[in-house]
Amino acid sequence: MSSTWTLPDDLVKPEVPDFFPAPGDPLPQHWSKCFGCGDDQPAGMAMSFTAGENCSVTGRLEVAKRYQGGPGVIHGGILSSAFDEVQGTACMILAVPVVTAHLEVDFARPIPLGAVLEFRARLEGTVRRKVYTSSEAYIVEGPGADPNTPVATSRGLFLTVSSEHFAPTAAFVDGVPTSPFETSAV
Numbered sequence: 001m002s003s004t005w006t007l008p009d010d011l012v013k014p015e016v017p018d019f020f021p022a023p024g025d026p027l028p029q030h031w032s033k034c035f036g037c038g039d040d041q042p043a044g045m046a047m048s049f050t051a052g053e054n055c056s057v058t059g060r061l062e063v064a065k066r067y068q069g070g071p072g073v074i075h076g077g078i079l080s081s082a083f084d085e086v087q088g089t090a091c092m093i094l095a096v097p098v099v100t101a102h103l104e105v106d107f108a109r110p111i112p113l114g115a116v117l118e119f120r121a122r123l124e125g126t127v128r129r130k131v132y133t134s135s136e137a138y139i140v141e142g143p144g145a146d147p148n149t150p151v152a153t154s155r156g157l158f159l160t161v162s163s164e165h166f167a168p169t170a171a172f173v174d175g176v177p178t179s180p181f182e183t184s185a186v
């Protein structure tokens with residue numbers, strides 16, 4: 001690993017709010033059309049999540065054949081998306097929207113198609129709007145299963161945003177909006 005990622009000294013660990021699911025309970029998807037977790041996104045990854053202790057979240061991804069990059073192995077971009085999703089989900093503890101500003105991934109071992117990945121992620125803490133997260137991925141079922149050896153690791157910086165952040169793109173939820181004359185409305 002060659003990361004230069006360091007956590008700041010003034011990191012604040014948030015309190016987990018009372019309404020947040022208890023450790024072991026499932027977490028809701030944050031947006032039904034999300035590629036990572038949404039159930040209204042047939043081409044998506046359908047990840048699922050469980051709350052953990054101390055600002056941690058566990059994510060699950062079944063490595064489908066369509067996620068292939070090199071022969072027989074997961075595409076690195078898909079793996080990065082899964083880290084993005086689980087670390088973003090850990091930010092739900094803050095109960096405000098977040099977006100990814102920076103994400104870095106170390107790919108430690110090849111991950112075969114058919115594996116089931118478990119992501120052990122956590123919100124490390126916040127500084128102003130900056131939210132520091134990290135995660136490791138393990139193969140817990142299928143080919144190469146070894147729940148004690150990480151196959152990839154990630155660190156991500158998220159920023160809290162207001163709901164207005166999404167206003168300029170909200171019209172694109174179902175694709176590029178078109179006028180009645182079939183020309184772009186934007």
Ligand SMILES: CCCCCCCC/C=C\CCCCCCCC(=O)SCCNC(=O)CCNC(=O)[C@H](O)C(C)(C)COP(=O)(O)OP(=O)(O)OC[C@H]1O[C@@H](n2cnc3c(N)ncnc32)[C@H](O)[C@@H]1OP(=O)(O)O
Nearest residue numbers: 030084085088089092095096097098099100101102128159
């Ligand atoms: C159970 C109940 C739950 C309740 C409700 C929960 C709600 C759901 C919550 C959560 C689930 C989320 C799950 C999502 C998972 C997937 C997320 C994605 O994939 S998001 C798509 C990809 N990302 C983008 O599209 C962003 C594009 N970029 C931007 O929009 C901007 O660049 C943005 C917002 C990231 C920053 O812009 P600025 O203008 O707001 O911020 P500035 O003022 O520049 O910076 C603020 C601080 O951040 C640092 N910063 C900004 N960008 C940085 C970077 N790339 N690297 C390092 N630092 C950075 C700056 O240095 C500054 O730091 P200093 O406070 O001064 O110390």
